[in-house]
Amino acid sequence: MTNFIAGALGIRSYVFIAVIAAIIFVVGFLNLAVPETSSFYMSSYVVSLFGKYLCYAMLALAIDLVWGFCGVLSLGHGAFFALGGYAMGMYLMRQIGTRGVYGHPELPDFMVFLNWKELPWYWYGFDMFWFAALMAVLVPGLLAFAFGWFAFRSRVTGVYLSIITQAMTFALLLAFFRNDMGFGGNNGLTDFKDILGFDVQSDTTRVGLFAASGIALVAAYLLAQAIVTSKLGKILIGVRDAEARTRFLGYRVEHYKLFVWTLSAMIAGVAGALYVPQVGIINPSEFAPANSIEAVIWVAVGGRGTLVGAALGAVLVNGAKTVFTGVLPEVWLFALGALFIAVTLFLPKGILGLANQIMNKRRERQATGASAQPQEAD
Amino acid sequence: MNTTFKSHASLLLFLFSLFLFVPAAPAHADELTDQINKLAEGGFNDRQKMIEALAATGDSRVVPALEALGDGMLYQQKLGGKVFIVERAGSDFKLIDPVTLEDAGKMPKSALEKIKVNNRLRRTVRDALGGLQLNSKNAADRLAAAGAVFQSRDPEAIPLLDAAIAKETKADVKKVMLEARAAAVLSSDLDENAKLEAIKVIEERSGRDSRSLLLNFANTAEGKLKTAADESAGIIERSLAAWAGVQNVWYGLSLGSVLLLAAIGLAITFGVMGVINMAHGEMVMLGAYTTFVVQDVIRTSYPQLFEVSLLISIPLAFLVAGAVGVAIERGIIRWLYGRPLETLLATWGISLALQQTVRSIFGPTNQEVGTPDFMSGAFEIGQMTITYNRLYILVFALVVLAALMLVMKRTPYGLQMRAVTQNRSMAGAMGIRTDWVDALTFGLGSGIAGIAGVALSQIDNVSPNLGQSYIIDSFMVVVFGGVGNLWGTLVGAMTLGVANKFLEPYAGAVLGKIVVLVFIILFIQKKPRGMFALKGRAVEA
Amino acid sequence: MRSYLKTLLGATAIAGVTLAGATAHAAETIKVGILHSLSGTMAISETTLKDVMLMLIEEQNKKGGVLGKKLEAVVVDPASNWPLFAEKARELISVNKVDVVFGCWTSVSRKSVLPVFEELNSILFYPVQYEGEESQKNVFYTGAAPNQQAIPAVDYLMNEGVKRWVLAGTDYVYPRTTNKILEAYLKGNGVAADDIMINYTPFGHSDWQTIVSDIKKFGSAGKKTAVVSTINGDANVPFYKELGNQGIKAEDIPVVAFSVGEEELAGLDTAPLVGHLAAWNYFQSVDSPENAEFIKTWKAFTKNPKRVTNDPMEAHYIGFNMWVKAVEIAGTTASDAVIDSLIGVTVPNLTGGYSAMMPNHHITKPVLIGEVQADGQFETVSSTPGLVPGDAWSDFLPGSKDLISDWRAPLSCGNFNTKTGKCGGQGS
Numbered sequence A: 001m002t003n004f005i006a007g008a009l010g011i012r013s014y015v016f017i018a019v020i021a022a023i024i025f026v027v028g029f030l031n032l033a034v035p036e037t038s039s040f041y042m043s044s045y046v047v048s049l050f051g052k053y054l055c056y057a058m059l060a061l062a063i064d065l066v067w068g069f070c071g072v073l074s075l076g077h078g079a080f081f082a083l084g085g086y087a088m089g090m091y092l093m094r095q096i097g098t099r100g101v102y103g104h105p106e107l108p109d110f111m112v113f114l115n116w117k118e119l120p121w122y123w124y125g126f127d128m129f130w131f132a133a134l135m136a137v138l139v140p141g142l143l144a145f146a147f148g149w150f151a152f153r154s155r156v157t158g159v160y161l162s163i164i165t166q167a168m169t170f171a172l173l174l175a176f177f178r179n180d181m182g183f184g185g186n187n188g189l190t191d192f193k194d195i196l197g198f199d200v201q202s203d204t205t206r207v208g209l210f211a212a213s214g215i216a217l218v219a220a221y222l223l224a225q226a227i228v229t230s231k232l233g234k235i236l237i238g239v240r241d242a243e244a245r246t247r248f249l250g251y252r253v254e255h256y257k258l259f260v261w262t263l264s265a266m267i268a269g270v271a272g273a274l275y276v277p278q279v280g281i282i283n284p285s286e287f288a289p290a291n292s293i294e295a296v297i298w299v300a301v302g303g304r305g306t307l308v309g310a311a312l313g314a315v316l317v318n319g320a321k322t323v324f325t326g327v328l329p330e331v332w333l334f335a336l337g338a339l340f341i342a343v344t345l346f347l348p349k350g351i352l353g354l355a356n357q358i359m360n361k362r363r364e365r366q367a368t369g370a371s372a373q374p375q376e377a378d
Numbered sequence B: 001m002n003t004t005f006k007s008h009a010s011l012l013l014f015l016f017s018l019f020l021f022v023p024a025a026p027a028h029a030d031e032l033t034d035q036i037n038k039l040a041e042g043g044f045n046d047r048q049k050m051i052e053a054l055a056a057t058g059d060s061r062v063v064p065a066l067e068a069l070g071d072g073m074l075y076q077q078k079l080g081g082k083v084f085i086v087e088r089a090g091s092d093f094k095l096i097d098p099v100t101l102e103d104a105g106k107m108p109k110s111a112l113e114k115i116k117v118n119n120r121l122r123r124t125v126r127d128a129l130g131g132l133q134l135n136s137k138n139a140a141d142r143l144a145a146a147g148a149v150f151q152s153r154d155p156e157a158i159p160l161l162d163a164a165i166a167k168e169t170k171a172d173v174k175k176v177m178l179e180a181r182a183a184a185v186l187s188s189d190l191d192e193n194a195k196l197e198a199i200k201v202i203e204e205r206s207g208r209d210s211r212s213l214l215l216n217f218a219n220t221a222e223g224k225l226k227t228a229a230d231e232s233a234g235i236i237e238r239s240l241a242a243w244a245g246v247q248n249v250w251y252g253l254s255l256g257s258v259l260l261l262a263a264i265g266l267a268i269t270f271g272v273m274g275v276i277n278m279a280h281g282e283m284v285m286l287g288a289y290t291t292f293v294v295q296d297v298i299r300t301s302y303p304q305l306f307e308v309s310l311l312i313s314i315p316l317a318f319l320v321a322g323a324v325g326v327a328i329e330r331g332i333i334r335w336l337y338g339r340p341l342e343t344l345l346a347t348w349g350i351s352l353a354l355q356q357t358v359r360s361i362f363g364p365t366n367q368e369v370g371t372p373d374f375m376s377g378a379f380e381i382g383q384m385t386i387t388y389n390r391l392y393i394l395v396f397a398l399v400v401l402a403a404l405m406l407v408m409k410r411t412p413y414g415l416q417m418r419a420v421t422q423n424r425s426m427a428g429a430m431g432i433r434t435d436w437v438d439a440l441t442f443g444l445g446s447g448i449a450g451i452a453g454v455a456l457s458q459i460d461n462v463s464p465n466l467g468q469s470y471i472i473d474s475f476m477v478v479v480f481g482g483v484g485n486l487w488g489t490l491v492g493a494m495t496l497g498v499a500n501k502f503l504e505p506y507a508g509a510v511l512g513k514i515v516v517l518v519f520i521i522l523f524i525q526k527k528p529r530g531m532f533a534l535k536g537r538a539v540e541a
Numbered sequence C: 001m002r003s004y005l006k007t008l009l010g011a012t013a014i015a016g017v018t019l020a021g022a023t024a025h026a027a028e029t030i031k032v033g034i035l036h037s038l039s040g041t042m043a044i045s046e047t048t049l050k051d052v053m054l055m056l057i058e059e060q061n062k063k064g065g066v067l068g069k070k071l072e073a074v075v076v077d078p079a080s081n082w083p084l085f086a087e088k089a090r091e092l093i094s095v096n097k098v099d100v101v102f103g104c105w106t107s108v109s110r111k112s113v114l115p116v117f118e119e120l121n122s123i124l125f126y127p128v129q130y131e132g133e134e135s136q137k138n139v140f141y142t143g144a145a146p147n148q149q150a151i152p153a154v155d156y157l158m159n160e161g162v163k164r165w166v167l168a169g170t171d172y173v174y175p176r177t178t179n180k181i182l183e184a185y186l187k188g189n190g191v192a193a194d195d196i197m198i199n200y201t202p203f204g205h206s207d208w209q210t211i212v213s214d215i216k217k218f219g220s221a222g223k224k225t226a227v228v229s230t231i232n233g234d235a236n237v238p239f240y241k242e243l244g245n246q247g248i249k250a251e252d253i254p255v256v257a258f259s260v261g262e263e264e265l266a267g268l269d270t271a272p273l274v275g276h277l278a279a280w281n282y283f284q285s286v287d288s289p290e291n292a293e294f295i296k297t298w299k300a301f302t303k304n305p306k307r308v309t310n311d312p313m314e315a316h317y318i319g320f321n322m323w324v325k326a327v328e329i330a331g332t333t334a335s336d337a338v339i340d341s342l343i344g345v346t347v348p349n350l351t352g353g354y355s356a357m358m359p360n361h362h363i364t365k366p367v368l369i370g371e372v373q374a375d376g377q378f379e380t381v382s383s384t385p386g387l388v389p390g391d392a393w394s395d396f397l398p399g400s401k402d403l404i405s406d407w408r409a410p411l412s413c414g415n416f417n418t419k420t421g422k423c424g425g426q427g428s
Helices: A002-008 A011-032 A044-070 A077-099 A109-113 A129-153 A158-177 A203-229 A231-241 A243-248 A253-279 A289-302 A308-327 A329-346 A350-368 B002-038 B044-056 B060-071 B119-132 B139-152 B155-167 B171-186 B192-205 B208-220 B223-272 B280-301 B303-331 B340-362 B388-410 B412-422 B424-429 B434-456 B468-481 B486-526 C002-023 C043-062 C082-095 C107-120 C150-159 C173-188 C209-218 C233-245 C289-302 C311-330 C335-342
Strands: B074-077 B083-089 B092-096 B103-108 B112-114 B378-381 B384-387 C029-035 C070-076 C100-103 C124-126 C139-141 C164-170 C196-201 C225-230 C255-257 C277-280 C346-348 C354-356 C368-372 C378-383 C403-406 C413-417
Touching: A011 A044, A011 A203, A011 A308, A044 A077, A044 A203, A044 A231, A044 A253, A044 A289, A044 A308, A044 C082, A077 A129, A077 A158, A077 A253, A077 A289, A109 C173, A129 A158, A129 A253, A129 B486, A158 A289, A158 B340, A158 B468, A158 B486, A203 A231, A203 A253, A203 A308, A231 A243, A231 A253, A243 A253, A253 C082, A289 A308, A289 A329, A289 A350, A289 B340, A308 A329, A308 A350, A308 C082, A329 B340, B002 B044, B002 B060, B044 B060, B044 B119, B060 B074, B060 B083, B060 B119, B119 B139, B119 B155, B139 B155, B139 B171, B155 B171, B171 B192, B171 B208, B192 B208, B192 B223, B208 B223, B223 B280, B223 B384, B223 B388, B223 B412, B223 B434, B223 B468, B223 B486, B223 C209, B280 B303, B280 B340, B280 B434, B280 B468, B303 B340, B303 B434, B384 B388, B384 C209, B388 B412, B388 B434, B388 B486, B388 C233, B412 B424, B412 B434, B424 B434, B468 B486, B486 C196, B486 C209, C029 C043, C029 C082, C043 C070, C043 C100, C043 C233, C043 C289, C043 C311, C070 C082, C082 C100, C082 C107, C100 C107, C100 C311, C107 C124, C107 C139, C107 C173, C124 C311, C150 C173, C150 C225, C150 C255, C150 C277, C150 C368, C164 C173, C164 C209, C173 C196, C173 C225, C196 C209, C209 C225, C209 C233, C233 C255, C277 C378, C289 C311, C311 C335, C311 C346
Parallel strands: C029 C070, C029 C100, C100 C124, C124 C139, C164 C196, C164 C225, C225 C255, C255 C277
Antiparallel strands: B074 B083, B074 B112, B083 B092, B092 B103, B378 B384, C277 C368, C346 C354, C368 C378, C403 C413
């Protein structure tokens, strides 16, 4: 297996992994080891911010896996992300224990507040980390499996699939808004104290979570890379480019799609689980259809079907968002809107695609001299 | 029999005393003015007593003052304490003497103080006016007065009512007066038979407030009267329940018509052209803002045109949204044909930019779009209330749909449009300018969304977020109904509307909506191309 | 490949810029953070509060600032996104080094930033009426607690003879809690369970036909009925339009709202709504010299003679003046000193009286009940005789009736249990 991975990895992957590792190391070092007075000190604000970006990058990676390699455009991946986040949020709520404002040993504050007498059954087990972690993967996975099983079997494709994924996340949004569901309604889950016995507010925990996000991102990347470079990956690309033809060749298209779709949802779930302790809140607005659409744009900006590009796009767009909402709040939506339009019109392959194209051209020019043959547009 | 006679006798006595009292009043015009001036004194409780005292004079000259009081147009001079009816005249008030109704000059607002009323006082005024206007010359006033007595159930109004009923020539007014009398009888100390009769009258009147009145009566009544009242309330209740189903269908159709309006433009841009137009909701929003601007201009410059402001807005909204649509098609979408998922992202970007543009120009807050009189209020059919605005919206939605179908099926342009969407290259070979047909089709879809905005401005917020709230619903309707089929959009919208409204009483508004969404997701699995799918090879492209 | 290495470095550079901003912090001005959404769904309400803060800061600077220094506003946009609220709060405090933050509207945004303020020990002024059940060391609640809005409103209606109650709200924590409190309060006053109807709708609910007709039906049971509405924001316009169209008049079934102010009515034709009620601590129509001055300044500042004022704006007015006064008493902007000196500070409010900050970090306010007028304003029909102190913990909820809050030493506790004599909620 290690052989296989090493063999499949190109230079791009090494750079990606090295950059992530370097960021983890540098950020961790600048935050923990450098004194606060130094101008090199990196505040925990920046650490959490970067941690958030890494989680988004992982979500983008998950979307790229199904969209870039399997042609399934999901406009509901935010739902899987949020479900993973809720699983982690429930664990963190249970960890609060008697430190809530009402000091109830078992019930989270919002339940005391609404006169709930006992913990609903679906909250059982979430006081154990392993269970919550398992659920953060399993719940999105199961939902994706059930959804995909129906959808792919009945050959719902393209636009229709995108629209029903929107319906799915919208239905979940409405459901989680209901206070009767027992997930805290609009306020969601917040005011976390500990994770695995560490204080979520402390700098070391922040750096730890940040590093964990980085490692998870790399792991997800390796997994995705392994899949897309394997024989399975070739079939997926076949499905993306000509689904009917692949089916006529004898492949059970829906099985391949279902596998990648479910896996992608699980990756999104993990990203959500890592996201929640870093931002400190999970609330139904994470299910909002607009969030899922925005996540797709990250992939498009970075470059669809490149994995690294998806992660890059997520970090870039969110970085821009952070800067703009601070400096020029009124302009942000214009900028975001223009970005959507510009990328689809002028950068159909995203930043990475553009970089690849330029490099290929240069390489070709070097190989064949200045009088290169006109390239065929793909 | 004996008791009835006795009550009649006392009634006559009462009427007689009234007769004695009424002619005496005109001699004391100053006294009346004094009494009206006293309205400004004390708190709400004192004021209530004064209103009742004024009503007890039975003098019709107190009517204007009371009406003004109810409307909040009765003011007191800060100096001198005299009370006037006022009319706005620029920044000043025109004063009118409350008794003689003579012009009493002008005064700045700051020199006057409003005589405050609250709901209870307005109710008291309404009741008082009811008693006073039963003999009005105007039939509408008499009708309103009888209605007011029905609400107030004032037993002292019985003799007045009896006199009015005897004189009344209009059957409908008379009926309402009889009902009002029955209501008053129930709260009087008349005998059992009179009350039993009254219960029957009210039972026949039916409706929610009749039931309310009967139950209210039953709470205090005893014996035979209680059982009779309960029985009658039960009969009304059953007829209300029977109508509830019909009412639900109406609510469903009305909700469906809103969905239809929101989706109909999308049925063109998405359904016919295949462009996943996420900026569709913003076209609706542009239509609503056009209505706002039109009304704003009308309010400041041509107030007499307000009633037709919506009619003026319809073509303008079509043009504005249509022009924006054409611009979007020419500028962006035409580069993206054949890449449906990319159009989705680009149009989403457009929608964000449009929202922010509107927010920058008009501000983030809701804008007020007024409702013309012909669209306000409601009427009753049987036990069912139908509001005019919902009715007009339903009719409007159907008219728009019919007009669109005519364009598509009966005009050369519609023919070209269908040709282009079915087989672009063949249509081009036949000499159709496909790019212009594309632009016009997109413009048509957007323009219709703009028209929908005019209608939706009547029932929803006019804010930059308006479009967002309809976009998902619109897509659901189009996909559920069947892409590329206008009939499908109609049936889809109405089905979803009615389903929603039948689920709402059981599951609540939120769960109902969730159930409908899950149903659509499952339905798409069964019929991936909606209820009325286009058949043939064209759709596989 | 080198190019995306570069872009990744570019991303780090973005963070570098924000870092540099932190170190270049100069002490010439006192920075005031403004944390209100300028885009997204809440922009509709919150943008106004950003403007009013800018106005207050400008006015204060005209008077010479605070402690001889000018105030500087730092505006960020949390974009109606709740995690972003926490992130932006952290940015304001740790990167921009603001000394105080005025912000938030929804409960969830406040809950989201709470841990940040606690951790970084800064000060937040929260200007909106809310559900109570909270008292935090770093937060000052200048909006109304339920006992400063809901209960006096219900008292008024009970006085008017209302016997049957519809509690209609948007399904989130503020209406849920308010309705729980009201339900307990009404039952305590002898209202039967049958005479209370509770209904929740989602955010932005726009089709009110069924619910309004249910209200009509509920109101036809022969007893005087009123609707207590905690319906939020955008859903109100279609709700009131439907009420008007279905002919529910305020004289028959009055609706008293806790989230509808002048700003919300500005989007409505109020002629059919005359007589419906709202309970607030401030109305634009209040006749006092302070208010006239405030409205004049506001209209001049926004250059829009039609702009209205509302209750949360007054809350910011009070909160800001309290903060200025507390800083002057403390002689510093350091959080701990200001938090201590804030308690007991008294400043004029806009209704012609004075509001004081209490040990539980809530303030004293008058409660006004107003009726909607045809011009979109409210007319006060009832007001509490004196000031009502805000109650952090409701006396009508079983979970919180024994809790009190007092941030003065030696107690210094937000959830002191008077039964167990311990700090920390119900305990066990």
